[in-house]
Amino acid sequence: xxxxxxxxxxEHDIKLRQMGADVYVINSKMCFVxxxxxxxxxxxxxxxxKKGRYFLERIKPYPLALRExxxxxxxxxIIEIDLEQFKNATHSHNIDSFIEINQNFNRSIRKxxxxxxxFNVPKETADAIKSRLTEIDEIIDAAKETSDRIYFKKxxxxx
Amino acid sequence: xxxxxxxxxxxxxxxxxxxMSEKMNRTAVAMVGAFLMVVLNIEGQERALHYVxxxxxxxxxxxxxxxxxxxxxxxxxxxxxxxxxxxxxDPWKIILYFCTITAFSSALLDNVTTVxxxxxxxxxxxxxxxxxxxxxxxxxxxxxxxxxxxTLIGDPPNIMIGSATGLxxxxxVVALGPVVVVIFFITMVxxxxxxxxxxVATDENKMKILRLDEKKAIKDPILMKKSIGVLLMTVLGxxxxxxxxxxxATIALFAASVLLLISKxxxxxxxxxxxxxxxxxxxxxxxxxxxxxxxxxxxxLASKLLTVTGGNMTMTMIVILWVSAIASSVxxxxxFVATMxxxxxxxxxxxxxxxxxxxxxxxxxxxLGGNGxxxxxxxxxxxxxxxxxxxxxxxxxxxxxxxxxxxxxxIAISTVYLVVFII
Numbered sequence: 259x260x261x262x263x264x265x266x267x268x269e270h271d272i273k274l275r276q277m278g279a280d281v282y283v284i285n286s287k288m289c290f291v292x293x294x295x296x297x298x299x300x301x302x303x304x305x306x307x308k309k310g311r312y313f314l315e316r317i318k319p320y321p322l323a324l325r326e327x328x329x330x331x332x333x334x335x336i337i338e339i340d341l342e343q344f345k346n347a348t349h350s351h352n353i354d355s356f357i358e359i360n361q362n363f364n365r366s367i368r369k370x371x372x373x374x375x376x377f378n379v380p381k382e383t384a385d386a387i388k389s390r391l392t393e394i395d396e397i398i399d400a401a402k403e404t405s406d407r408i409y410f411k412k413x414x415x416x417x
Numbered sequence: 418x419x420x421x422x423x424x425x426x427x428x429x430x431x432x433x434x435x436x437m438s439e440k441m442n443r444t445a446v447a448m449v450g451a452f453l454m455v456v457l458n459i460e461g462q463e464r465a466l467h468y469v470x471x472x473x474x475x476x477x478x479x480x481x482x483x484x485x486x487x488x489x490x491x492x493x494x495x496x497x498x499x500x501x502x503x504x505x506x507d508p509w510k511i512i513l514y515f516c517t518i519t520a521f522s523s524a525l526l527d528n529v530t531t532v533x534x535x536x537x538x539x540x541x542x543x544x545x546x547x548x549x550x551x552x553x554x555x556x557x558x559x560x561x562x563x564x565x566x567x568t569l570i571g572d573p574p575n576i577m578i579g580s581a582t583g584l585x586x587x588x589x590v591v592a593l594g595p596v597v598v599v600i601f602f603i604t605m606v607x608x609x610x611x612x613x614x615x616x617v618a619t620d621e622n623k624m625k626i627l628r629l630d631e632k633k634a635i636k637d638p639i640l641m642k643k644s645i646g647v648l649l650m651t652v653l654g655x656x657x658x659x660x661x662x663x664x665x666a667t668i669a670l671f672a673a674s675v676l677l678l679i680s681k682x683x684x685x686x687x688x689x690x691x692x693x694x695x696x697x698x699x700x701x702x703x704x705x706x707x708x709x710x711x712x713x714x715x716x717x718l719a720s721k722l723l724t725v726t727g728g729n730m731t732m733t734m735i736v737i738l739w740v741s742a743i744a745s746s747v748x749x750x751x752x753f754v755a756t757m758x759x760x761x762x763x764x765x766x767x768x769x770x771x772x773x774x775x776x777x778x779x780x781x782x783x784x785l786g787g788n789g790x791x792x793x794x795x796x797x798x799x800x801x802x803x804x805x806x807x808x809x810x811x812x813x814x815x816x817x818x819x820x821x822x823x824x825x826x827x828i829a830i831s832t833v834y835l836v837v838f839i840i
Contacts, residue, residue, distance in 0.1 A: 261692075269540050269541060272494050275633045276629055281636075
């Protein structure tokens with residue numbers, strides 16, 4: 259199996275180098291971590307390499323962007339907090355709509371990317387999208403001010 | 418003694434059948450069989466280790482280290498892309514050049530390594546030419562097995578034979594090289610006409626090949642120079658090892674150690690890539706066959722062979738060639754050769770004849786026989802697996818229709834060669 263993997267990597271390597279890339283193949287281990295919280299699957303994937311770099315990404319219930327860490331404790335800590343917050347959130351009657359909104363955001367991002375990469379979009383359309391995003395930001399900021407805080411172990415990263 | 422004899426034969430046959438069935442991992446099965454022989458006191462631990470051919474093991478490990486370092490430089494991809502460009506994208510010329518590279522590479526490295534290096538480049542080329550990769554990969558499989566037959570280090574059966582008999586690198590090249598060259602050319606001519614309609618590409622796609630930049634394939638130019646230097650020194654070492662009084666494993670392991678040191682590659686990363694499962698498979702087989710020797714089975718079989726053939730060397734040689742070829746086309750040739758080696762040695766002792774022609778017959782039969790079916794050699798299985806991952810299917814039946822007749826042709830040529838030139 260390892261031989262087959264190496265051969266496949268070599269094929270990709272040739273194609274990517276012909277496209278102008280530098281390709282670095284690093285021996286590492288990939289770990290899939292799955293929790294089941296009240297019938298909601300919460301899954302993470304992280305990669306550990308020999309140089310002690312950790313690459314963590316949440317993949318379920320909705321993806322969270324890849325982040326790089328230096329220490330194993332950071333990875334476990336992030337997962338621990340994330341899991342606690344999800345456990346809290348599952349008690350909320352809004353959990354289904356929270357997950358649905360997040361999934362819709364992610365889908366919208368992908369659709370917007372396609373729009374940008376495949377079509378010559380008029381400036382007015384881009385402005386309209388920007389304005390709607392500002393509206394959403396304002397709704398989120400306003401909701402923060404009017405809602406009770408339920409998690410105190412750490413402060414929000416983006417809010 | 419009688420009970421131990423039956424026990425040893427029983428363990429050996431069951432292990433062999435399980436390896437052949439491919440239902441379980443061959444290394445795990447062979448190890449259980451081998452250490453069962455030790456646990457059952459058919460051979461003690463000391464005796465078991467005595468039967469392990471550490472020259473074969475050392476040669477395999479040494480060459481694996483050299484290849485694992487070399488391939489990090491991108492040299493194989495560079496050579497293959499350069500060849501495709503020299504061929505100006507013409508599919509037939511590309512396959513001819515790639516098969517020539519495969520034959521040379523397979524003569525110096527083992528067949529599995531060779532196909533693992535040439536197949537990814539071939540897939541890139543066939544993707545670029547928008548052609549079916551199977552008419553490119555089937556010739557490469559056959560030529561990898563043919564090229565490996567020519568040298569001591571080209572195929573594991575040859576490594577085992579060379580190690581057990583003291584026959585050196587040059588002995589193999591001189592005895593088997595000429596017939597391998599003939600088989601190579603005849604095979605390529607057959608492919609040229611057999612696959613003629615598949616070797617056609619549009620001018621536009623040929624231009625895409627010419628636009629490939631072979632220099633981009635070089636990952637580490639300094640490592641490439643060091644690797645080429647060490648490989649050339651290794652080949653020179655193999656050529657001279659007998660006259661210098663060194664075992665082939667000494668040459669391979671010394672070269673591997675030097676390359677490990679000067680390449681500055683991460684030693685741990687290189688060692689991860691060593692095929693430990695293959696190494697332990699060899700170890701276990703040596704112990705298994707050693708147990709049969711210990712209880713006198715090999716001596717008995719050799720005496721039977723002597724009785725059947727009446728000491729007629731030509732007949733014995735032809736029988737060994739064809740039986741090895743047919744057996745190796747469906748069985749793993751490594752356990753087969755591991756079993757045949759003590760048998761032929763005992764035959765030589767009993768008959769008082771020079772059995773060197775029998776070693777050449779065994780090498781030709783075991784190496785070329787692997788071309789007969791899709792499961793006949795590891796290289797065939799690997800290529801079929803790589804094609805499956807690439808979304809293509811190389812079926813047993815399709816391969817059999819091409820591989821088996823070509824294997825028969827190569828064995829027929831070998832028969833004539835052995836009878837006319839070797840005996």
